[in-house]
Amino acid sequence: MEFAATERLDLTTVPVTPVDAFRCRVLDRVAEGWRVLALFTLPGDAGGRELCCLMGRDHDGQLSFLRTAPLTAYPSLTPECPQCHLFEREIYEQWGIMPTGHPWLKPVRFTGCPARPDTPRPAPGVTEYFQVRGEQVHEVAVGPVHAGIIEPGHFRFQCFGEEVIHLEIGLGFQHRGIEAALAGGPDRRTVHFMETAAGDTTIGHCLAHAAVLETLTGLTAPARGRAIGRIALELERLANHTGDIGALAGDVGYLPTMSFCGRIRGDFLNCTGVVCGNRFGRGLVRPGGTAWDLGQPEIEELSRRVADAGRAVLGAAAILFISSTALARFEGTGRLCAETARDIGLVGPPARACGLPRDARHSFPLPGAGAKDIPMQLNDSGDVQARGLVRRLEVEASLDFIAGALADLPAGPVRAALPDALPPHSLAVGLVEGWRGEIRHVAATDADGKFAAYKIIDPSFHNWFGLALALRGQQVSDFPLCNKSFNLSYCGHDL
Amino acid sequence: MLNILLERLRQGHRTIAFPASLPPLPPRYRGLPILSAGPCAPGCGSCAGVCPSRALGADADGLYLDLGRCILCGACAGACPGGRVSFSGDHRLASSTREGLILRPGTRPTVTPLEPARQKLFARSLRLRQISAGGCNACEADINVLTTIVFDLGRFGIDFVASPRHADGVVVTGPVTRNMLSAVGDTFDAVPDPRVAIAVGACAISGGLFADSPETTGGATPHLPVDLFVPGCPPHPLTILDGLLRLIGLKTP
Numbered sequence: 086m087e088f089a090a091t092e093r094l095d096l097t098t099v100p101v102t103p104v105d106a107f108r109c110r111v112l113d114r115v116a117e118g119w120r121v122l123a124l125f126t127l128p129g130d131a132g133g134r135e136l137c138c139l140m141g142r143d144h145d146g147q148l149s150f151l152r153t154a155p156l157t158a159y160p161s162l163t164p165e166c167p168q169c170h171l172f173e174r175e176i177y178e179q180w181g182i183m184p185t186g187h188p189w190l191k192p193v194r195f196t197g198c199p200a201r202p203d204t205p206r207p208a209p210g211v212t213e214y215f216q217v218r219g220e221q222v223h224e225v226a227v228g229p230v231h232a233g234i235i236e237p238g239h240f241r242f243q244c245f246g247e248e249v250i251h252l253e254i255g256l257g258f259q260h261r262g263i264e265a266a267l268a269g270g271p272d273r274r275t276v277h278f279m280e281t282a283a284g285d286t287t288i289g290h291c292l293a294h295a296a297v298l299e300t301l302t303g304l305t306a307p308a309r310g311r312a313i314g315r316i317a318l319e320l321e322r323l324a325n326h327t328g329d330i331g332a333l334a335g336d337v338g339y340l341p342t343m344s345f346c347g348r349i350r351g352d353f354l355n356c357t358g359v360v361c362g363n364r365f366g367r368g369l370v371r372p373g374g375t376a377w378d379l380g381q382p383e384i385e386e387l388s389r390r391v392a393d394a395g396r397a398v399l400g401a402a403a404i405l406f407i408s409s410t411a412l413a414r415f416e417g418t419g420r421l422c423a424e425t426a427r428d429i430g431l432v433g434p435p436a437r438a439c440g441l442p443r444d445a446r447h448s449f450p451l452p453g454a455g456a457k458d459i460p461m462q463l464n465d466s467g468d469v470q471a472r473g474l475v476r477r478l479e480v481e482a483s484l485d486f487i488a489g490a491l492a493d494l495p496a497g498p499v500r501a502a503l504p505d506a507l508p509p510h511s512l513a514v515g516l517v518e519g520w521r522g523e524i525r526h527v528a529a530t531d532a533d534g535k536f537a538a539y540k541i542i543d544p545s546f547h548n549w550f551g552l553a554l555a556l557r558g559q560q561v562s563d564f565p566l567c568n569k570s571f572n573l574s575y576c577g578h579d580l
Numbered sequence: 581m582l583n584i585l586l587e588r589l590r591q592g593h594r595t596i597a598f599p600a601s602l603p604p605l606p607p608r609y610r611g612l613p614i615l616s617a618g619p620c621a622p623g624c625g626s627c628a629g630v631c632p633s634r635a636l637g638a639d640a641d642g643l644y645l646d647l648g649r650c651i652l653c654g655a656c657a658g659a660c661p662g663g664r665v666s667f668s669g670d671h672r673l674a675s676s677t678r679e680g681l682i683l684r685p686g687t688r689p690t691v692t693p694l695e696p697a698r699q700k701l702f703a704r705s706l707r708l709r710q711i712s713a714g715g716c717n718a719c720e721a722d723i724n725v726l727t728t729i730v731f732d733l734g735r736f737g738i739d740f741v742a743s744p745r746h747a748d749g750v751v752v753t754g755p756v757t758r759n760m761l762s763a764v765g766d767t768f769d770a771v772p773d774p775r776v777a778i779a780v781g782a783c784a785i786s787g788g789l790f791a792d793s794p795e796t797t798g799g800a801t802p803h804l805p806v807d808l809f810v811p812g813c814p815p816h817p818l819t820i821l822d823g824l825l826r827l828i829g830l831k832t833p
Contacts, residue, residue: 284716
């Protein structure tokens with residue numbers, strides 16, 4: 086069934102598709118250019134779980150939803166459609182539904198399967214890893230605790246000398262049980278779970294959640310509230326892109342840009358602090374708009390601060406991207422081709438750096454936001470250099486957007502009150518282009534209008550596999566550089 | 581080369597004067613919660629009813645706010661019909677004890693410097709190993725920022741190191757997930773004695789928002805002998821720096 090991204094889907098009208106037809110339709114649509122946005126389960130009759138697939142088409146923002154009858158096994162989609170590989174592993178881990186023929190059904194979050202209490206919970210990180218054998222082949226294992234102030238994850242490199250033949254990434258250490266805690270909501274904790282799903286993407290996840298609730302209730306945030314939310318989203322992008330440009334510089338030993346960007350990143354975070362008192366935007370975006378308005382003094386203060394920080398970051402980036410020693414390390418390192426990126430469902434700056442025009446701000450504009458309100462930045466070399474340049478160009482686009490939006494803020498209230506009750510048996514989707522890429526939230530309500538399921542798909546969900554592939558054939562010493570060029574979220578993946 | 585020097589001139593000197601003076605915090609910043617004295621209406625519970633992390637409650641001594649659970653969202657301030665809860669602009673939230681975070685009218689958290697033996701060792705050189713154990717990357721980011729030129733943590737002799745063997749203590753963030761519990765213990769065990777343990781953020785102090793999740797274990801407090809609790813969600817970098825400096829016996833504004 087096809088519907089628009091800002092449209093509520095009445096689940097009682099969605100027919101059940103036989104599993105073979107379900108599979109064919111998913112594969113046909115992928116061949117036609119649709120993307121698998123979410124593969125998940127919903128509670129069905131007699132305690133079973135239905136397999137559901139949400140797909141999206143970028144050029145017109147259409148979504149498509151398919152579901153099966155409750156099942157316990159089905160032929161895996163992954164062999165023909167690799168972008169499903171992690172979804173199928175996740176479904177198997179959470180619900181014990183077997184994707185028959187999946188090439189490697191490893192744990193995702195090492196929780197054991199709550200639906201099959203007889204199976205033991207695996208020790209975190211302990212599973213099979215792909216191994217290369219041969220003379221002079223060696224294995225490098227890193228983590229979960231890394232050498233820095235960074236979240237935990239486990240990385241295994243199969244190396245031949247310095248060259249990485251294969252990298253495997255094992256996550257799940259950060260699993261806090263957010264999706265399980267969201268079921269039965271919304272309640273007073275719900276919006277705070279959104280703020281901390283990936284804490285560096287507070288605004289992105291809150292906007293996606295707001296879109297879900299607004300679509301479910303049919304109410305849209307007032308124009309002023311949505312505009313302030315959009316400004317905050319670009320501030321979040323500016324802070325993090327600035328940090329990433331600095332981190333790239335630091336990893337090749339180009340210290341001026343690293344030092345400058347560390348400071349400028351904080352300046353952008355402080356801009357968000359001007360809006361709502363919190364540097365990460367906690368307490369700002371709420372379903373139906375924002376909790377804070379901007380008065381004339383705040384608008385002037387913000388405009389001045391953003392312009393100052395903007396000049397500083399463009400200056401810091403300018404000296405980096407003309408430094409021949411830095412470019413020698415960036416160019417050709419960690420290359421991904423567009424075909425691989427498309428196959429694995431890559432999103433965000435890494436996808437745009439491969440030339441894939443994927444940007445939710447274009448494909449799926451937020452309810453109440455202007456369509457295509459910001460130019461898309463593309464590159465085609467797919468390497469560290471391209472990922473850095475896309476960020477550099479997006480910094481400029483975000484600065485222009487904020488300057489324009491602050492100068493022309495719509496009048497009126499910032500927040501509309503949403504009704505307490507949500508419609509029963511409904512499904513709604515929130516799609517937001519966060520700084521890491523497309524954030525997807527999918528909520529389905531039960532007969533009482535409570536969340537029967539709430540899926541959060543952080544852009545890191547797909548992109549971790551992109552990082553693993555980008556490292557093939559690289560020097561193991563280039564891992565930090567490649568890693569920073571993706572800068573993915575551990576907790577956003579582990580939830 | 582010339583362009584680097586020119587850019588360096590344009591970027592200017594950016595290290596703040598703290599602790600000699602306090603840089604301005606945004607007017608909307610929510611710092612130390614203040615409970616005003618006075619009885620609540622019988623059976624009110626409005627503040628506790630909106631608190632997402634069950635930080636507010638009442639016992640025989642009246643209303644209290646557990647700053648170790650509080651995420652400083654400010655919902656209670658709007659909900660209290662008697663105006664008994666408000667948020668000040670005071671960034672000094674850190675405490676040496678868990679009990680010191682239970683706020684009542686007229687109380688505030690305090691940091692007692694380390695005892696002389698550890699203070700002598702760590703006052704001029706403190707090397708810390710950070711462990712993220714379910715942290716959402718906000719506390720991590722606000723610790724990381726201390727190492728930038730703005731705060732320049734190194735000028736206080738404090739630094740973050742890669743190996744627990746090189747460290748004098750650990751800084752834990754996050755509610756300590758089940759999947760990180762053994763790694764937290766192993767890392768702390770690898771730090772030689774004498775050592776310190778610091779919990780940064782509501783999650784690390786009490787489990788915070790995730791305290792009820794079966795996938796988390798209540799933060800660092802049940803697992804490590806914590807010397808410094810730094811509340812917030814996340815704490816402002818100045819809150820963390822203020823706590824660290826007072827722990828090693830430096831005066832802060």
